Amino acid sequence: MRTPVIAGNWKLFKTIAEATSLVNDLKPLVSGTAGVEIVVAPVFTALSRVAEASAGSNIRLAAQDCFWEEEGAFTGEVAPKLLKDAGCSHVIIGHSERRQYFGETDESVNKKVKAAIGAGLTAIVCVGETLAEREADKTFAVIETQVRGGLADITAESLKQVVIAYEPVWAIGTGKTASDAQAQEVHAFIRCLVAKLLGQPSADAVRILYGGSVKPDNVKGLMAQADIDGALVGGASLKADSFAAIVNYAG
Numbered sequence: 085m086r087t088p089v090i091a092g093n094w095k096l097f098k099t100i101a102e103a104t105s106l107v108n109d110l111k112p113l114v115s116g117t118a119g120v121e122i123v124v125a126p127v128f129t130a131l132s133r134v135a136e137a138s139a140g141s142n143i144r145l146a147a148q149d150c151f152w153e154e155e156g157a158f159t160g161e162v163a164p165k166l167l168k169d170a171g172c173s174h175v176i177i178g179h180s181e182r183r184q185y186f187g188e189t190d191e192s193v194n195k196k197v198k199a200a201i202g203a204g205l206t207a208i209v210c211v212g213e214t215l216a217e218r219e220a221d222k223t224f225a226v227i228e229t230q231v232r233g234g235l236a237d238i239t240a241e242s243l244k245q246v247v248i249a250y251e252p253v254w255a256i257g258t259g260k261t262a263s264d265a266q267a268q269e270v271h272a273f274i275r276c277l278v279a280k281l282l283g284q285p286s287a288d289a290v291r292i293l294y295g296g297s298v299k300p301d302n303v304k305g306l307m308a309q310a311d312i313d314g315a316l317v318g319g320a321s322l323k324a325d326s327f328a329a330i331v332n333y334a335g
């Protein structure tokens with residue numbers, strides 16, 4: 085009953101020409117794919133051109149971050165409504181690389197999530213523990229803090245515009261995926277937490293994606309888990325054939 089989401093996070097890769105050519109290569113490979121929400125997240129400068137290239141297709145567009153104010157003297161920032169203007173339907177918020185390198189906190193994530201929802205975007209909110217936190221048995225505590233903080237003041241109604249992505253930091257870009265069972269355990273924990281915060285119907289409806297070294301050869305096992313509703317894909321989303329193989333995991 086939950087439509088899976090497969091999202092490609094292109095991070096800081098690809099010029100406008102490379103990004104448009106990737107989406108053009110991807111289109112025919114996924115045009116027959118039904119029942120999967122397909123999202124790609126290019127860099128800001130490529131968004132509007134990728135939006136043009138993907139218009140009329142089943143590929144949706146995400147930005148990789150946004151600011152929380154609508155406009156003003158905020159040099160260098162991009163507002164959710166401008167992302168919408170560029171053709172985005174989604175925005176990734178709180179990716180671990182932003183938390184690690186750019187001082188993103190649960191408070192800033194929460195402000196951005198609220199602003200994104202207000203602008204009519206779907207927020208893909210990322211959470212995940214580091215290796216040190218996992219080894220210190222703090223995984224659930226860390227995830228709980230991030231989910232509670234990131235989703236503070238979000239209502240059951242606005243949660244419809246939220247997708248949660250569980251991305252263990254130790255699995256991102258390392259080729260080291262969480263096992264199906266390790267991922268499922270955290271996904272089930274997050275769903276339970278959402279039920280506590282916003283009620284069972286919200287928990288049943290919210291999509292929880294797994295991210296961290298998702299590849300064509302491990303996506304099937306992950307997607308077979310009861311609480312895994314999709315994937316946030318970095319490295320393997322940079323090539324049309326590997327991303328399409330992930331999108332088409334079911335076929």
Ligand code: PGA
Pocket residue numbers: 093251255256257258259295296297298316317318319320
């Ligand atoms: P990866 O990245 O698939 O390259 O591990 C995932 C992500 O950072 O979203």
